[in-house]
Amino acid sequence: MQTLQRTPIHDRHVALGARMVPFAGWEMPVQYAGVIPEHRAVRNDCGVFDVSHMGELEVEGPRAAELLQGLLSNDVDRVQVGGAQYTLLTNERGGIVDDLIVYRLEDFRFLLIVNASNVQTDYEWLKERELRGSDVRDISDECALLAVQGPRSIERLGLDDAPAFTWARREIDGVECMVNRTGYTGERGVELLAAAEDGPALWDAVLERGAVPCGLGARDTLRLEVCYPLHGNDISPETDAISAGLGWVCALDTEFTGADELRRIKADGPERRLAAFVMREKAIPRSGMAIAEGGAVTSGSLSPMLDVGIGMGYVPAELAQRGTSLTIDVRGRPRRAEVVAKPIYKREESR
Amino acid sequence: MAAAETYPDDLKYHAEHDWARVDGDEATLGITWFAQDALGELVHYEPPEEGQTIDKDQPYGEVESVKAVSDVIAPLSGEVLEVNAKVVAEPEVVNEDPYGEGWLVRIRLSDPSEADALLDVEAYKQVLAEQ
Numbered sequence: 057m058q059t060l061q062r063t064p065i066h067d068r069h070v071a072l073g074a075r076m077v078p079f080a081g082w083e084m085p086v087q088y089a090g091v092i093p094e095h096r097a098v099r100n101d102c103g104v105f106d107v108s109h110m111g112e113l114e115v116e117g118p119r120a121a122e123l124l125q126g127l128l129s130n131d132v133d134r135v136q137v138g139g140a141q142y143t144l145l146t147n148e149r150g151g152i153v154d155d156l157i158v159y160r161l162e163d164f165r166f167l168l169i170v171n172a173s174n175v176q177t178d179y180e181w182l183k184e185r186e187l188r189g190s191d192v193r194d195i196s197d198e199c200a201l202l203a204v205q206g207p208r209s210i211e212r213l214g215l216d217d218a219p220a221f222t223w224a225r226r227e228i229d230g231v232e233c234m235v236n237r238t239g240y241t242g243e244r245g246v247e248l249l250a251a252a253e254d255g256p257a258l259w260d261a262v263l264e265r266g267a268v269p270c271g272l273g274a275r276d277t278l279r280l281e282v283c284y285p286l287h288g289n290d291i292s293p294e295t296d297a298i299s300a301g302l303g304w305v306c307a308l309d310t311e312f313t314g315a316d317e318l319r320r321i322k323a324d325g326p327e328r329r330l331a332a333f334v335m336r337e338k339a340i341p342r343s344g345m346a347i348a349e350g351g352a353v354t355s356g357s358l359s360p361m362l363d364v365g366i367g368m369g370y371v372p373a374e375l376a377q378r379g380t381s382l383t384i385d386v387r388g389r390p391r392r393a394e395v396v397a398k399p400i401y402k403r404e405e406s407r
Numbered sequence: 408m409a410a411a412e413t414y415p416d417d418l419k420y421h422a423e424h425d426w427a428r429v430d431g432d433e434a435t436l437g438i439t440w441f442a443q444d445a446l447g448e449l450v451h452y453e454p455p456e457e458g459q460t461i462d463k464d465q466p467y468g469e470v471e472s473v474k475a476v477s478d479v480i481a482p483l484s485g486e487v488l489e490v491n492a493k494v495v496a497e498p499e500v501v502n503e504d505p506y507g508e509g510w511l512v513r514i515r516l517s518d519p520s521e522a523d524a525l526l527d528v529e530a531y532k533q534v535l536a537e538q
Contacts (some may be wrong), residue, residue, distance in 0.1 A: 075447075082481075090448045091473040193510050273474050310443075340451050358450045360472050365451075387469070390451075 063108035064200045064255030072190050072269055073270030079272060080173035080400050082109040087271040095277050097268035099403075102206035102265035104258065105275055106257060107247070111196045113168040113182065114299070119189035120164050127185060128158065129297060129318075132305035135160045139236055140221045140303055145170075145178060146314040150296035150321060155287050157238050159223050169201070169236075170245070171287045199207030200255025204267055205245030205278075212265045213246065218332040230263035242399060260364060267367070269283050281401035283332050289343055290330060290354040290368055299326040299370065329376035332398045333384075335365035340393035341384050342367075346382035349375055349391060359401060366400050367393070409502050412440050417521055418506065419480035420531035421464075426506065429522050434483055437510040438470065438501065441535055447472040449498035454490040455512065461487060465520055467510060470501065483521050487513035 060083040069076065074085035085106065087094060114124040115124060124132045130143035137160050145153040154174040159167040170178045175196055182192040185193045210217060213228060215235065234249040250258050263269065276286070276303060285291045291300045294315075298306070298321045308319050328351060341356030346367055356367030372384065380395040418426040424442035428435045443449065451471040460469035460471050466478035467487075494500050501509035516522075526534065 086474065087447065092448050092450075167459075277473060338451065339453075342475075343474065360473070 060313075061109070063106055064252045065106040065108060065259045068256055068259050069269075074269070074271060076203065077272070080109060082172060082173075084109060085269075085271040086266055087273045088269045091271070091273035091277060092360045094268060094270040094274035095387055096351055098206045098243055098270060098278055100207070102209040102212045102267045103270035104259070104262045104273075105203040105270050106201075106259065107203050107207070107275075108200045108252075110171040110201055111170040111172060111178065111194065112199045112249070113170060113175075114165065114188060114195050115168065115181055115194045116165045116193070117180065117190040118164055119187045120166055120191075123182070123185065123187050123190040124158065124166060125310060126312055127182065129302075129306040129312055129314075130158075131310050132158060132166075136223065137162055138222055140223055140236060142221075144297055144302060144379060145181060146297065146312060146318070146319065147293055148314050150298070150301065150314040150317040151274050151293040152287065152291045152302075153293055153299060155285065155291060155302075157236075159234075159236065170269075183406060192323060194219065198252055200246045200250045200258065200358055202250075202255075202262060203239055203241075203245065203275075204248060204262055205239045205241040205243045205269075207244055209243070209245040209267070213262070213266060214265075215246065229264070230256065231261060233258065233260045240284055241278040242284070242401070243264075243278075249269065277360055279359055280355050280368070281359050281361060281399065283302065283368060283398035283400060285330070285368075286355055295330075295370070296321055296326070298322050299328055300330045306383050326373055327371045329373045330381075331366055331371050331376040331395045332368050332400050333366070333393040334359075334362070334400060335367075335384070336381075336392040336394050338365075339386045339389070340365040341369075341386065341391075341393065344380075346385040347371055349386060353384060361401050365393075371395075377384065408442060409444070410504060412425050412444070414439065414528050414529040414531060415506055415508070418513060418528065419482065419525035420528065421480060421525060422475070422531070422534050423480035425480050425482045427482045427522065427525060428510075429483075429516070429519070432516050432519055433488065433513060434485065434516055435510045435513050436482060437505060438479060441501050441532070441538075442477070443505050443509075446470060446475055446477055449501045450500045452494045452501070452511070454495060456489050457490055457521075458489050459487050460517070461485060461514065468476075470498065482525055483514065483516055484518060485516045487512050488515055489513040
C-alpha cells in the first residue's frame, strides 16, 4: 500500500473535521462543512484552499527563458518580472503534458506551479531537456500554497488591488509570502506561496481574517462552472490544445514542442472540440459517460450556483456550437443536454 | 442543517444502510443517517416509477451528492405505491430528516415475511461498528 503524503496544513484540516481523501498521492480535505456552502462562500465572499499538494519547479540560469520558450506553448518572453502566465507543457503531438502557471521571479529565474499529479513527469520532462545554463529544481517540499479566492478575498487579506497574473512579495500577519494574483475559481483572489514551515501560521491568519475553509470538492465545482480544464480529465497528453479550446495559450508564431502539429490542427480545424453543456433534464453528468451524438463527458457535476447538472466533453466539432442538443447516457438513461458558451456560470452583474 | 446521528429502534435495517418502516402489508423505505452522512449533501434523487416492482437486495433508485452517486438497495420486495415527491424536488430533505420527511418510497409488500430477515437496530449498529 502506498503511503499518502501530507501537506504542512494537514493537522489543521483534521482539527476542523474535514473529510480527508486520497488525491494524486496526497491525503487532502475534500470538504469541511459541505461542498455547496463552501462553493457559495467563494462566489459570495472568500474561501481558502490548501493546495500545497501542487508542485513548484524553479528554472534558473541565463538560458532559463530559452528553455521555457522551447517547451511551453505560450510566449514566455512576454512575461516580465512580477508577471505570470497560464501556459501548457506540450508534447510532439501537441498533446498536453500539463497545464501550469509560470511566474517570472527575476530575469533569469522562473517558478512553475504545476498539477500535483504531474510534478514528477514535468520535472523529468524539463530536466531531460535542460540546456547548459538552465537549471531545473523541484522545490515542492519547501512550499506551502494556499488559494484565497472570492470577491472579498483581497479586502479580507488587507492587500492592495493588483492586476490578474501579477505577483508581489508581501507579509500577511507576519508571514512572508509570494502573493500571486492567480486562481482556479473564476473569482478575484490570490494564491499565497510561503515556506512549508510557515504554512500553518498562514492558514490560521487567513481563517482569522474570515476566509471559509474549502476542500477539493468545491475547488472542482468552482472550476467546472467557469470551464477551467482539469488535467487528467478534460486535457491530457492525448488531447491537443486546439481541440481543448486552449489555442489562446498557444503562441503559434513561436517555436515550441508540438507547435507544428498544433498549427496543422488549427489550419485543418480540429475533428472534435471540448464543449460545455448544461442538462435540460434532471440528471448529473459524470466523467466517462457517453454522449449519444459522439464523444464522452470529461467532467460533470451539479452547478451549485445554477442548481442544474453541468459538464464538459469532447464532441464532433460540428456539434460544439452553442444551442446544439446532446444526449448524455446517465447509467442507461438518455438525458438531454444543450451546448452552451463558456464559461457556464457568469456573475449576474457582469453579464 | 444535517440531522444528528440517530437510528430509531422502531425501524428494520438492511446492511446496505437502508431502513424500512413496516405497517401491515405496506412499508416506507429510506436510507440511514450513516448513508446520507457518507454521501454528503444530496442533490439528486432518481426514483423508481410508481407501480414498478422492486426486489429485495436489488437497487431501486439512486441518490447523488455533488461528488458521488449511490444505488439505493431495497430492503424488501414490493410494488411502488408512492415516490416521495418532496425528496425529488429537494433532495437535501434526506440529510435533514432521513427517517421522517426524507423517506424515499412507499411500497406494498409482496412477501411481508421478508421483514423477518432484516436487522434490528442493535444488529445494524453492529454492522456500523465493523465499518
